Every structure is written in C-alpha cells, then in structure tokens.
Amino acid sequence: MRQLPPLSEPSFGFSNSPFGECCIAFSNDGICALTFPETRESAMYDLENRFPETNFRQNDEKVERLARQIFEKGDRPVLNPIGTDFQQSIWRALQRIPAGKTTTYAQIAEAIGRPKAVRAVGTAIGANPIAFLIPCHRVIRSDGGLGGFRWGLECKKKMLEWEKK
DNA sequence: ATAAAGGCCACCC
DNA sequence: GGGTGGCCTTTAT
Numbered sequence: 001m002r003q004l005p006p007l008s009e010p011s012f013g014f015s016n017s018p019f020g021e022c023c024i025a026f027s028n029d030g031i032c033a034l035t036f037p038e039t040r041e042s043a044m045y046d047l048e049n050r051f052p053e054t055n056f057r058q059n060d061e062k063v064e065r066l067a068r069q070i071f072e073k074g075d076r077p078v079l080n081p082i083g084t085d086f087q088q089s090i091w092r093a094l095q096r097i098p099a100g101k102t103t104t105y106a107q108i109a110e111a112i113g114r115p116k117a118v119r120a121v122g123t124a125i126g127a128n129p130i131a132f133l134i135p136c137h138r139v140i141r142s143d144g145g146l147g148g149f150r151w152g153l154e155c156k157k158k159m160l161e162w163e164k165k
Numbered sequence: 166a167t168a169a170a171g172g173c174c175a176c177c178c
Numbered sequence: 179g180g181g182t183g184g185c186c187t188t189t190a191t
C-alpha cells in the first residue's frame with residue numbers, strides 16, 4: 001500500500017462506542033484508521049501491518065474525545081484514508097450515501113463509472129480503513145442480502161439500525 | 166509475471 | 179434455496 005508522506009505525530013487509542021470498543025489512529029493529517037476489532041492485539045497488529053515504519057503513540061484520552069465527537073455530536077473530523085486511486089474513488093462515493101439510506105455494490109460500481117467492476121468494488125469496500133465515517137456499512141447486496149462486513153455482520157446491522165432514526 | 170483470492174451479480178436449476 | 183461463470187483489483191508468490 002502506498003504511504004509516501006510519513007504521518008506526522010501519529011497516535012492511536014481505544015474508546016467505547018455505540019458499536020463496541022473501537023480503535024482510532026490519527027495524525028496531524030487526520031484520521032487514518034477507525035476499526036472495531038475483536039481484541040486490542042488484533043487492532044494493533046492491523047496498524048502495524050498497514051503502517052509499517054510508523055510508530056504510533058498511544059493516547060486513549062484524545063481518542064475518547066474523538067469518539068464522543070463522532071458518535072455523540074455527529075462531527076465529521078478530517079479523514080486521511082490511504083489507498084490506491086481505485087479505492088479512493090470508491091471511498092469517496094461511499095461518503096455520498098446519506099445516513100439512514102443504503103445502496104448496493106453494483107450501484108457504487110455504476111457511480112464511479114466502472115459498472116463491470118462490481119467484484120473489485122466489493123473488495124475495495126472491504127479494505128475501507130475508516131469504518132463508520134466512511135460508511136461502508138450502508139452498502140448491501142443487489143439481492144437484498146446484507147453482504148459482508150469486516151468487523152462482523154452484527155456490527156453492520158447495529159449501525160444500520162442506529163442510523164434508521 | 167502470474168496466480169489466487171475476494172464484503173458481487175446474473176443466471177441457471 | 180444452492181451452484182457456476184464472468185468480472186476486476188490487489189496481494190502474495
């Protein structure tokens with residue numbers, strides 16, 4: 001994965017959220033990861049994997065503050081998702097889905113002008129580094145099925161329920 | 166370079 | 179309901 005400019009002042013931490021404990025990683029350039037891992041170890045392994053060379057300092061206090069802004073106040077902090085052009089275009093498209101609505105993998109493929117790339121769209125959505133804020137949970141299958149979710153289908157369901165009001 | 170693996174879809178049975 | 183073939187990107191050989 002591409003990560004040319006090194007992150008400045010990289011930090012990470014944990015906090016509760018309406019969907020279980022979350023891990024947020026950020027730098028002066030914005031949030032680069034938001035996950036809902038099974039365990040803290042797996043979250044840190046993920047970070048290590050996505051950002052080798054990067055030394056995140058733990059700062060739970062700041063992350064808890066961030067989480068309150070995101071999940072209670074509904075703020076939208078600056079995002080810094082790192083990925084290929086294809087992935088970026090998809091992640092941008094995801095951010096145009098209004099809360100409380102859903103769309104399908106096929107419609108996203110259509111929206112970015114690559115109607116045949118549905119399969120690849122699914123994989124790119126699965127690679128979304130910033131769950132919830134880049135609302136990949138709002139994408140379901142054309143046949144009405146829920147589709148997949150990196151952090152567990154229960155979590156996806158909860159998010160959709162939560163946004164329904 | 167190439168293979169294998171995906172959060173899919175349309176189409177068949 | 180379940181299985182198949184096609185489609186396209188990424189990652190790991």
